[in-house]
Amino acid sequence: MKADVTIDCIGLYCPMPIVNTAKKVKEMGAGQVLEIIADDEGIKQDMPNWARMTGNEFLGIEEDNGKYHVFVKKKPQ
Amino acid sequence: MADKEKMTLILFSGEMDKALSAFNIAIGGASAGMEVTIFFTFWGLNVIKKNEGSSKSKGVMRNMLNLMNRGGAKRLPLSKFHMAGVGKAMMLGLMKDINFPQVDELLSMAKELGVKFIACTNTMGMMGISKEAFIPEVDSFAGVATYIADARESKINLFI
Structure with a gap:
């Protein structure tokens, strides 16, 4: 999957990946895709839930050697 | 703009682990x-006290209490295995790891994200803690009516 912006949350635990995601999405334009790279397994459930609560679109997760690449699309204005 | 959903927390406890949660x-x-x-009451007030010194207040009893119960985000004990600070030091090591x-740090982050801090005036009065004892991040000083007004509109309401 292709992203417009990527943030690195490797080594960070709850709630930091969510906080960093919320901050970054705020700066992004509508419809842009954010990739979050993290290694805390909690993100597998946390990110779809965060997206549902905030109205952003959860696009999916790609797992690769204990790293999770999570894709979120910012909602239209 | 539509009204945001509300969350109201009461932080009654003054221990590091509970404050982290x-x-x-x-x-x-x-x-x-x-x-x-977040409404800070009783021992939870320690979380939003300054890290330096203890507060002065009226009477021997209150001064003694404030001397023993100094507070400050960096000076909170652990609720379990504090062991006169040894356990806390170990826990801080694990966290750093x-x-x-x-x-x-979490307190500043919460503030940055717009979390409101309210200190309970009732327990402040009882324990003899003055406004000057608190960090400037505290937004206001209020009582139970303010909490109820907020809590009855909240989707999430926790007592910690």
């Missing part, structure tokens, strides 16, 4: 777009 939840809520308020923020 409270700020973690507050930050999670704020990151999900909620309007979060995984880059987990400390209470004062």
Whole structure:
């Protein structure tokens, strides 16, 4: 999957990946895709839930050697 | 703009681990777009006290209490295995190991995300803690009616 912006949350635990995601999405334009790279397994459930609560679109997760690449699309204005 | 959903937390406890949990939840809520308020009461007031010195107040009893119960985000004990500070030092080591923020860092982060801090005036009066004892991040000083007004509109309401 292709992203417009990527943030690195490797080594960070709850709630930091969510906080960093919320901050970054705020700066992004509508419809842009954010990739979050993290290694805390909690993100597998946390990110779809965060997206549902905030109205952003959860696009999916790609797992690769204990790293999770999570894709979120910012909602239209 | 539509009204934001609300979350209200009461932080009654003054221990480091419980404060970590409270700020973690507050930050999670704020990151999900909620309007979060933390009411600090009883020992929870210690979390928002300054790290320096102890507060002066009226009477021997209150001064003694404030001397023993100094507070400050960096000076909170652990609720379990504190062991005169040895356990806390070990816990801080474990936290550092995984880059987990400390209470004062989570407190600043919550503030940055717009979490509101309210100190309970009732317990402040009883324990003889003056407004000057608190960090400037405290937004206001209020009582139970303010809490009820907020809590009855809140989707999430926790007592920690």
